Amino acid sequence: MSVSAPILRRRANQAALYLSVCTLVLIMLIPIGWMLSTSFKPLRDVFQTPPQWIPDEITFKNYVAQFNEVLGTLMLNSMIVAVGAAVLATFVGAMTAYGISRFRFKGGALLMLFFMGSLAFPVPLLMISLYSLFVKLGLLNTYAALILGHTAVTIPVSIWLLKNFFDQLPREVEEAAYVDGASPLKVFLFVVLPMARPALAASAIFVFVVSWNELLFGLTFTSTTDMRPLPAGITLVFLQEFEGAWSEMMALAVMVSIPVLILFFFFQKTFLRGVTAGAVKG
Amino acid sequence: MFSIRRHPVFFVVLFAPALLLVGGLMLFPIVNGIRLSFTNASPLRAETRFVGVENFIYLFEDPRFWEVLGNTVYICGLSTIFCTILGLVVALLLDSGIRFVGFFRAAVFQVWVVPWIVIAILWGWLFNDEWGIVNQFLRSTGIIEGQMAWMFEPKLAPWVVIFAYSWRAVPFVMVIALAALQGIPKEVNEAAEIDGAGYLNRLRHITLPLLQNILLVAALLEAVRFLQEVTIPLVLTQGGPIGATNVLSLFTYKAAFTEWDFGLASAAGTVWLLFVIVFAGVYNRFLLRKSA
The missing domain is CATH 1.10.3720.10 (MetI-like)
Structure with missing residues (x-):
């Protein structure tokens, strides 16, 4: 097992790296994502708790307006x-x-x-x-x-x-x-x-x-x-x-x-x- | 290389439009603006009179102006620090040998073109005290109970602006830092790795020193840009609550075009200009390492 330990550690490092990059990028994109999500919701669904990222009902009315x-x-x-x-x-x-x-x-x-x-x-x-x-x-x-x-x-x-x-x-x-x-x-x-x-x-x-x-x-x-x-x-x-x-x-x-x-x-x-x-x- | 003597007409043709534009729309206004700061100029007054340094005395005796200066340094300073550190961290992560760098970079960089007016509207929604996703998140994790009145608390409102500024500027620092990182020859780091230097050691002794100047320049550019920024304080917080987000750009603009006091506004603008010149000079002298 001593041979694969460095490889394992490298794999774990890689995984951690991708995870942190994805997390950071996602955090950066939260505002844009939330803007898009809200824009497709009917007004009554906007005030849900807890907030819903994927709208129950998708509407284009807000855009048409x-x-x-x-x-x-x-x-x-x-x-x-x-x-x-x-x-x-x-x-x-x-x-x-x-x-x-x-x-x-x-x-x-x-x-x-x-x-x-x-x-x-x-x-x-x-x-x-x-x-x-x-x-x-x-x-x-x-x-x-x-x-x-x-x-x-x-x-x-x-x-x-x-x-x-x-x-x-x-x-x-x-x-x-x-x-x-x-x-x-x-x-x-x-x-x-x-x-x-x-x-x-x-x-x-x-x-x-x-x-x-x-x-x-x-x-x-x-x-x-x-x-x-x-x-x-x-x-x-x-x-x-x-x-x-x-x-x-x-x-x-x-x-x-x-x-x-x-x-x-x-x-x-x-x-x-x-x-x-x-x-x-x- | 051309010499002016051999191609005088071409020289004039190339430079005339820019000199006309920049001369008329930048150089004249800045010189004239400084001149106006010593007058009581106003479109509402028939006659303009020279008043010496009265405008400056008025400004510096007004505690509100000191508050404005404090807000400006607080908001722009913290935003600059945050966006530089975050931009650097993202760049370091993207340069660590992972794949899809172009994709991640594009995903982050698009933030840099989101219009400020959009951010102003969006931030109003994100930080809405009752329904905003920020408060919902803080409530669900138990950090707060009830509401955080982001827009109504003088202690909190500057942070709404700081979050907006930092967020918008991270991509710029990231792109610059990433390009600089990719310009460092691989051999340098490989040699250090063979000598047994760990990641943090290499970061501290090789990467960061090589990046130092370019990061400091990027930070200075951002700081100057934050000073000019006015959309968020003007549209979202309207300088409030109780003047907590009243920054120099907003103060100067309002003095000029809400109160129509051109003299006082020019004085505030001149203070701003002097501040930038002195700051950039000191910054250049003490922080930037001269390249050989």
């Missing part, structure tokens, strides 16, 4: 703003990142430091001047105000992600294009950007998620329900009218999460690579 004009408008607004900000921040971010990565000039490192430092700028402090600026430009209660605001707070990360990518991109392809007589701008647009698709996607997803999340700009820079993005609209419309209908609230919460979860599941690898590559290197 969400298909109303208000939520549709909020979703559309958030979608427009998030896509707009993702495109703007990623494209402008790519230009800047390429410039910092490829131009030899003093101040490139300093510029990066400023961009990263600007992540710590208190957003409410920025908003005070932005508010006055948007009033002057007549941008209050427009998508443009939100897109610009979201672009400003996400562009540092976009630049950082893309600069890491460009730094690691082999120069041979670009150089070959120059030999063929292409201008730098053409090479950037038609050679470099297509190669950078994974990094561009990572940046765009990041900006989209942040924009989808953002509450304060939405509360302050829009004033009518037809312009509000989701977080602001939910705070001002749904939560005001909310009267203990937890199953419907959970269905609402699930529906608000779906767009970003879909993005996440399709682009998970791309996104992870983008986030970790830079972080681990730097």
Whole structure:
């Protein structure tokens, strides 16, 4: 028996390992699981004791109730703003990142430091001047105000992600294009950007998620329900009218999460690579 | 590498949009914000007057502001510590040679995209005093009897926020730590194992020192992000009960856009900015080990 003792111990270790990983992951997922579970229950089953994970009766009524004009408008607004900000921040971010990565000039490192430092700028402090600026430009209660605001707070990360990518991109392809007589701008647009698709996607997803999340700009820079993005609209419309209908609230919460979860599941690898590559290197 | 002299137009084309955006929407507002902190600016007032450091004096003489600073450090500090430790533990477990790492990582990482507004709604349900699953669990295990009024007790409410922050940030630390762990050459640990170093010894003398810097950077990033976070205190606890979850971000926002006191809000924002700069400086000087 003395031969198999180490093997046994290894097996037991392995089992304990899997058990602890599964337990930890499950604990992390309890909130999401409970949200899903509640969202499929009829309201009267929501208040059961002890709580039931698998509903006795599964209903889609809570979801059907969400298909109303208000939520549709909020979703559309958030979608427009998030896509707009993702495109703007990623494209402008790519230009800047390429410039910092490829131009030899003093101040490139300093510029990066400023961009990263600007992540710590208190957003409410920025908003005070932005508010006055948007009033002057007549941008209050427009998508443009939100897109610009979201672009400003996400562009540092976009630049950082893309600069890491460009730094690691082999120069041979670009150089070959120059030999063929292409201008730098053409090479950037038609050679470099297509190669950078994974990094561009990572940046765009990041900006989209942040924009989808953002509450304060939405509360302050829009004033009518037809312009509000989701977080602001939910705070001002749904939560005001909310009267203990937890199953419907959970269905609402699930529906608000779906767009970003879909993005996440399709682009998970791309996104992870983008986030970790830079972080681990730097 | 390009030189500016040979491609001046390309240089300008690449940098102009970002400088315009960042200059107009970040640099100008931050400089202007600091300037406003020395004035009594308000959209409700026709004339703006220079008032010196009056706003700062007002803030620091107000015990409520000290309470806000205390809440902020308490909530953001504890959240940062918890998410860093938990993220590290999950990463270490996932890097221990088990299978399905990609699956587990994805399962945890999805938490990182759950919108804050969703967390605010969900946390209201989880921590509901009567029907919430947290209290149901605590009751069934006999830890408490009756109800824990999570949202109504000044001692408990900050913990609702801390749980939310830590939970949301664990995946980020996990992903960063896991990538760093996978970057450590296998030989290092194997050599130590042959020399008879047990798991805990290797963890203490090899793995953790190698991870130290990246973990500290991840923690700093999270701390800065927690400072900016406002959805949970604004939507779920509304700064209460009795100001127990009133954090700096909420205080500054409300001063500006509920009371329309731009001057005072700018002063609070400036204090916040100074705090971050000093903290990051000290942190960088004393904690981060300089790479050779």
